[in-house]
Amino acid sequence: MSRQNIYIAHTNCITPLGFTVESNVQAIEAGTTGISHYENADLLPEPFYAAIINDEVLDREFAEISSAKYTRLEKMMLLALDPVVKASGVEFNAKTALVLSTTKGNIAALNGTDEVPAEAYLQGLAKNIAGFFRFTTQPIVVSNACVSGIMAVSVAKRLIQSGLYDNVFIVSGDAVSKFVLSGFNSFKAMSAAPCKPYSANRDGVSLGEAAAAALVTKDSTYAKAIVAGDGSINDANHISGPSRTGEGLVRSIESAMQEAGVTSAEIDYISAHGTATPFNDEMEAIAFNRLALNNVPVNSYKGYYGHTLGASGLLETIIGLESMQHNRVYASLGYDEPGVSQSINVIAKNEDKEINYWLKTASGFGGCNTAVVFKEVN
Amino acid sequence: MAGTYYISGYCSIQNSRIMLNGEEYFSAPGAMFTDFAKQAYKYAETDYAKFFKMDNLSKLSFLAAELLLNKQPYSSNTALLFANASSSLDTDVKYNESITDTENYFPSPAVFVYTLPNICMGEISIRHKLYTENSFFIFGGFNAEFFANYAAILLDTNKAETVLCGWVEFFKDDYKAFMYLVSKEGTIEHTEKNIQTLYLS
Amino acid sequence: MEALKLELKEKIINILNLEDVAVEDVNDNDPLFGDGLGLDSIDALELIVMLDKDYGIKLSDPKEGKAIFESIETMSKYISEKRTK
Numbered sequence: 001m002s003r004q005n006i007y008i009a010h011t012n013c014i015t016p017l018g019f020t021v022e023s024n025v026q027a028i029e030a031g032t033t034g035i036s037h038y039e040n041a042d043l044l045p046e047p048f049y050a051a052i053i054n055d056e057v058l059d060r061e062f063a064e065i066s067s068a069k070y071t072r073l074e075k076m077m078l079l080a081l082d083p084v085v086k087a088s089g090v091e092f093n094a095k096t097a098l099v100l101s102t103t104k105g106n107i108a109a110l111n112g113t114d115e116v117p118a119e120a121y122l123q124g125l126a127k128n129i130a131g132f133f134r135f136t137t138q139p140i141v142v143s144n145a146c147v148s149g150i151m152a153v154s155v156a157k158r159l160i161q162s163g164l165y166d167n168v169f170i171v172s173g174d175a176v177s178k179f180v181l182s183g184f185n186s187f188k189a190m191s192a193a194p195c196k197p198y199s200a201n202r203d204g205v206s207l208g209e210a211a212a213a214a215l216v217t218k219d220s221t222y223a224k225a226i227v228a229g230d231g232s233i234n235d236a237n238h239i240s241g242p243s244r245t246g247e248g249l250v251r252s253i254e255s256a257m258q259e260a261g262v263t264s265a266e267i268d269y270i271s272a273h274g275t276a277t278p279f280n281d282e283m284e285a286i287a288f289n290r291l292a293l294n295n296v297p298v299n300s301y302k303g304y305y306g307h308t309l310g311a312s313g314l315l316e317t318i319i320g321l322e323s324m325q326h327n328r329v330y331a332s333l334g335y336d337e338p339g340v341s342q343s344i345n346v347i348a349k350n351e352d353k354e355i356n357y358w359l360k361t362a363s364g365f366g367g368c369n370t371a372v373v374f375k376e377v378n
Numbered sequence: 379m380a381g382t383y384y385i386s387g388y389c390s391i392q393n394s395r396i397m398l399n400g401e402e403y404f405s406a407p408g409a410m411f412t413d414f415a416k417q418a419y420k421y422a423e424t425d426y427a428k429f430f431k432m433d434n435l436s437k438l439s440f441l442a443a444e445l446l447l448n449k450q451p452y453s454s455n456t457a458l459l460f461a462n463a464s465s466s467l468d469t470d471v472k473y474n475e476s477i478t479d480t481e482n483y484f485p486s487p488a489v490f491v492y493t494l495p496n497i498c499m500g501e502i503s504i505r506h507k508l509y510t511e512n513s514f515f516i517f518g519g520f521n522a523e524f525f526a527n528y529a530a531i532l533l534d535t536n537k538a539e540t541v542l543c544g545w546v547e548f549f550k551d552d553y554k555a556f557m558y559l560v561s562k563e564g565t566i567e568h569t570e571k572n573i574q575t576l577y578l579s
Numbered sequence: 580m581e582a583l584k585l586e587l588k589e590k591i592i593n594i595l596n597l598e599d600v601a602v603e604d605v606n607d608n609d610p611l612f613g614d615g616l617g618l619d620s621i622d623a624l625e626l627i628v629m630l631d632k633d634y635g636i637k638l639s640d641p642k643e644g645k646a647i648f649e650s651i652e653t654m655s656k657y658i659s660e661k662r663t664k
Contacts (some may be wrong), residue, residue, distance in 0.1 A: 003535075029451070045483065103494060110471065112478040122465050122516040140524070143465055144496045152515060162531045179470075182477045183490035186626060188641045232502040233538070234458075234512045240491045240621060251509055255537065365491065366500030366513055376562035416598075427617070430598040484632045488595075488623040 145364030149313025208306020231255025247288030274300020303333030384564025
């Protein structure tokens with residue numbers, strides 16, 4: 001059954017590397033990392049590495065669009081979505097939706113008492129965002145661990161293809177918090193230095209925060225790419241460790257490629273998850289090898305941004321779209337010596353590469369995986 | 379073109395009572411959730427020790443899915459489409475307690491792992507070996523329209539042959555699970571109206 | 580050390596939610612992970628928290644845990660030597 005093309009157009013991101021896509025790409029081209037060393041006992045008892053947005057910059061930029069009171073994460077999300085809405089010129093009616101993705105939302109609002117403030121509910125967060133732009137439809141919230149950001153793209157595309165909507169704005173975000181830092185730390189999953197995806201001495205994640213936004217639409221006018229195929233399949237193995245055979249990721253990629261009508265040989269580039277935990281990166285290497293994707297240039301953006309949780313899937317997609325637009329792939333920052341049991345083609349330095357089809361993958365707690373194939377628009 | 383689909387089975391759990399396809403399956407009147415869940419687990423002759431490591435949301439979801447998937451036919455390609463209003467806040471609040479007191483700061487990994495709403499789907503996928511589409515959504519309240527539309531999308535596009543739809547809400551002993559199986563075969567037409575009626579029944 | 584072993588058995592059953600396991604079922608030298616009690620990676624992390632919280636022992640390298648948590652016997656030996664609480 002052939003279905004109409006659905007496009008992704010108008011993107012934006014708010015990260016420690018900049019508040020525009022252009023500034024982010026420039027920083028990545030220059031090999032700049034957003035990860036820094038922090039000593040802040042309010043966030044974690046011991047020193048840690050993370051990629052955190054500067055509060056002064058955030059507040060100053062936000063003051064340009066509103067003087068109303070919002071949480072830190074809401075400011076990030078509003079700043080991400082505002083230019084996308086403005087550039088789109090889309091009419092806000094019953095066929096215009098908002099999909100918001102996050103893992104923990106305004107979790108910092110939990111104050112240790114029994115009362116949970118309204119904004120700590122994810123629909124409370126979504127209403128604050130949707131209300132700012134006056135969406136007329138109820139926001140749809142995706143909260144599916146670290147695949148949330150890319151799953152939002154998949155959900156938006158599916159909703160438009162079904163005819164329910166013409167335009168779906170997506171906004172994704174998560175903030176570095178005491179809650180998440182302490183949790184990853186209790187898992188002994190945090191690295192002692194800035195994270196090293198796919199490397200022999202990798203020892204865990206560096207957390208990060210970001211917001212990202214995009215428009216998914218059936219209108220091709222400003223399209224950056226076609227969302228050609230997608231799949232989100234569970235490992236059915238363990239709730240916190242990935243499948244050793246990469247089962248869910250393999251099936252997700254297969255589902256996406258089959259829908260897009262492509263084979264592994266046609267995939268020009270992969271933006272993978274690459275969190276730099278021993279297990280995640282190994283699982284990805286196994287999955288890519290099983291699918292004969294082991295020679296495809298692959299990178300992780302976690303060395304630039306840290307692991308931005310619910311934002312990562314969309315943020316990294318946005319950078320991947322720039323790679324396709326400029327036919328240039330970027331180094332997997334932090335990568336040094338190969339450290340997975342089956343070899344994959346990790347991009348060691350920036351290089352020109354023609355991209356017609358590329359793959360975004362993500363995996364997360366609960367055994368979830370999402371894969372999306374993007375196709376060049378001619 | 380969108381197909382016509384049918385609900386083949388449904389299960390509700392609230393106020394320490396389990397209803398399966400409109401009839402009472404088990405109840406433990408007045409029991410608190412932990413106790414009720416343990417009793418229901420035993421009553422269903424479940425043999426799955428990991429159940430007792432789960433948080434409330436996962437136990438609630440597990441029990442509803444256990445009954446449906448053991449008593450109704452379903453395809454191995456059964457997607458999970460879940461939603462609620464409180465995400466994992468019930469466990470989030472509990473985890474937050476383990477890190478709030480700086481003098482007694484002992485973050486628990488076993489609790490932290492459940493501070494994501496989609497973990498309950500992972501538990502079901504693992505138990506029933508479902509290598510299938512999983513997605514978790516958050517709404518302000520039960521959203522029959524979304525379930526009707528999105529489950530149909532999964533079926534229309536062949537991303538699944540059956541969908542297990544679940545509203546699984548848990549916050550501080552206030553809980554409700556409503557789960558149903560939908561595919562090309564069944565007895566009740568899969569419409570927003572019918573879903574809403576079954577939810578309220 | 581017998582009192583400590585009994586205490587550890589009770590704690591493990593409690594902290595790790597081992598529902599149908601009684602103290603009498605756990606032998607001192609039974610493997611806790613793998614086939615024995617079937618504990619997994621999250622359980623190992625919880626035991627590391629228990630060492631800190633209840634016995635004042637901070638384990639910086641989780642890999643050390645493998646040897647320490649092999650059995651009740653190895654755990655009680657380690658805790659007797661290193662405990663600060």
